[in-house]
Amino acid sequence: MLRYDPRMQLEFFGAAGEVTGSCHIVRAGGRQLLLDCGMVQGGGDAAARNRLPFPFEPALIDAVVLSHAHVDHCGRLPLLVKRGYRGPIYTNPACADLVPILLRDAADLAVREAERASGDPAAGAAAQPLFDAQDAEAVVRQLVRIPYDELRELLPGIRVRPREAGHILGSSSIELFVEENGIRRKLVFSGDLGQYDTPILQDPYTFKSADLVLMESTYGDRRHRGRDDTERELGAILAQAARDGGNVIVPAFAIGRSQELLYLLAKHYGEWHLARWKIFLDSPMAIAASRVYWQHPDRFDEEASRLRGSFRGMPPLPNLVLTESADDSRAINNIRGGAIIIAGSGMANGGRVLHHLKHNLSRPECHVLIVGFQAPGTLGRLLVDRVPEVRIHGQRVPVAAQVHTLGGLSAHGDQDDLLRWYDSFSPRPPVFLVHGEPASSEALAVKLRERGVTATVARPGLQIDLAGVNALAHDGSIP
Numbered sequence: 001m002l003r004y005d006p007r008m009q010l011e012f013f014g015a016a017g018e019v020t021g022s023c024h025i026v027r028a029g030g031r032q033l034l035l036d037c038g039m040v041q042g043g044g045d046a047a048a049r050n051r052l053p054f055p056f057e058p059a060l061i062d063a064v065v066l067s068h069a070h071v072d073h074c075g076r077l078p079l080l081v082k083r084g085y086r087g088p089i090y091t092n093p094a095c096a097d098l099v100p101i102l103l104r105d106a107a108d109l110a111v112r113e114a115e116r117a118s119g120d121p122a123a124g125a126a127a128q129p130l131f132d133a134q135d136a137e138a139v140v141r142q143l144v145r146i147p148y149d150e151l152r153e154l155l156p157g158i159r160v161r162p163r164e165a166g167h168i169l170g171s172s173s174i175e176l177f178v179e180e181n182g183i184r185r186k187l188v189f190s191g192d193l194g195q196y197d198t199p200i201l202q203d204p205y206t207f208k209s210a211d212l213v214l215m216e217s218t219y220g221d222r223r224h225r226g227r228d229d230t231e232r233e234l235g236a237i238l239a240q241a242a243r244d245g246g247n248v249i250v251p252a253f254a255i256g257r258s259q260e261l262l263y264l265l266a267k268h269y270g271e272w273h274l275a276r277w278k279i280f281l282d283s284p285m286a287i288a289a290s291r292v293y294w295q296h297p298d299r300f301d302e303e304a305s306r307l308r309g310s311f312r313g314m315p316p317l318p319n320l321v322l323t324e325s326a327d328d329s330r331a332i333n334n335i336r337g338g339a340i341i342i343a344g345s346g347m348a349n350g351g352r353v354l355h356h357l358k359h360n361l362s363r364p365e366c367h368v369l370i371v372g373f374q375a376p377g378t379l380g381r382l383l384v385d386r387v388p389e390v391r392i393h394g395q396r397v398p399v400a401a402q403v404h405t406l407g408g409l410s411a412h413g414d415q416d417d418l419l420r421w422y423d424s425f426s427p428r429p430p431v432f433l434v435h436g437e438p439a440s441s442e443a444l445a446v447k448l449r450e451r452g453v454t455a456t457v458a459r460p461g462l463q464i465d466l467a468g469v470n471a472l473a474h475d476g477s478i479p
């Protein structure tokens with residue numbers, strides 16, 4: 001039985017015209033496959049948008065493929081399951097090991113937010129959690145592992161193969177081979193792409209052919225500092241902070257940034273005189289994720305593989321303190337100087353980092369290190385934008401601490417990285433740009449058009465008839 005208008009199709013739902021809420025759908029042979037099911041993040045109406053009905057019927061989705069374990073890509077999977085999806089959720093093994101850590105935390109957060117809201121008679125739907133631990137566990141049970149570089153037929157007419165994306169551990173780009181009525185098309189979904197030469201991880205996979213590319217564009221309008229410059233800059237900031245005598249607060253994503261920072265600190269431990277610091281990894285989720293990282297050396301690059309020989313479970317930082325309990329975390333508030341505190345959330349819109357910012361932001365001898373993308377409306381973005389005062393837990397806090405943005409540590413490739421990734425395709429397939437604020441996506445589109453590429457910034461609800469896309473990749477012998 002056909003479950004939709006019988007045409008091979010790609011449709012964009014989320015992360016179209018913005019960075020978060022990644023969600024796209026591929027239809028072929030009467031079946032529907034969902035690519036990612038991410039949470040909308042940031043301020044404003046994000047919470048309300050996450051509660052909206054999906055623009056498709058969850059029970060009628062036949063399979064889900066997940067690119068990686070960031071909340072803006074997998075955060076609404078528990079809601080998808082809660083609203084009726086019972087099928088498999090395919091991803092690579094490393095990602096499948098990270099997803100439970102992330103979703104259990106997300107469920108916990110959703111329940112606590114609802115409890116807080118329930119005291120407010122005007123809370124309405126916000127008094128009910130978006131999903132709970134049971135929904136998260138259901139997702140974990142529905143996970144099915146596909147090793148990197150292995151081709152699998154997931155549905156009649158739809159085959160996929162995950163490839164390295166170099167963004168976080170277990171991040172993948174997805175090759176999709178779809179077929180209907182003898183017409184075949186190859187799509188490549190970039191997922192989130194890392195920088196080339198990023199610490200720990202291998203470079204993004206080099207593709208050669210596709211009929212159509214869906215590509216992220218988070219930093220489509222920016223160039224990061226080079227890797228060596230970035231590491232030098234980090235060393236210089238820590239040296240300055242040591243002279244100033246305060247603390248260093250790093251809002252960092254539990255999965256990705258935290259592990260890379262620890263890795264860099266271990267790598268430069270002697271050179272940067274880090275023995276004078278106490279380094280806190282103040283996040284149970286980041287601690288758990290670090291363990292998963294170290295269990296997947298098969299995804300490491302050459303340098304990390306070599307260094308891992310001397311690592312025991314974590315980078316060998318003798319002054320690293322793992323604070324699992326809330327009491328241990330609170331105890332850090334008494335430390336006035338000499339602490340590097342890595343804590344979530346990555347955009348400082350919740351989590352333990354708020355306490356640390358509340359205690360340190362007003363002190364000029366303290367430093368804040370921004371190491372990842374900050375969505376509009378988040379506290380992290382306000383700090384990047386150098387506002388003189390912020391509100392934390394309803395309290396006004398003047399910003400006297402020195403705020404540094406280390407773009408070079410981003411998990412996302414910059415414009416050069418994105419173009420380098422795309423340039424491996426020959427001939428050059430048309431591109432739909434997703435996962436970027438409009439200015440970034442448009443800037444990358446302009447660069448691609450200069451190369452003679454048909455580049456379009458995707459918008460929610462846009463449907464592409466795949467049979468109507470000129471076939472570039474197929475010589476009859478795919479894949």
Ligand SMILES: [Zn+2]
Pocket residue numbers: 068070073167192
């Ligand atoms: Zn990501």
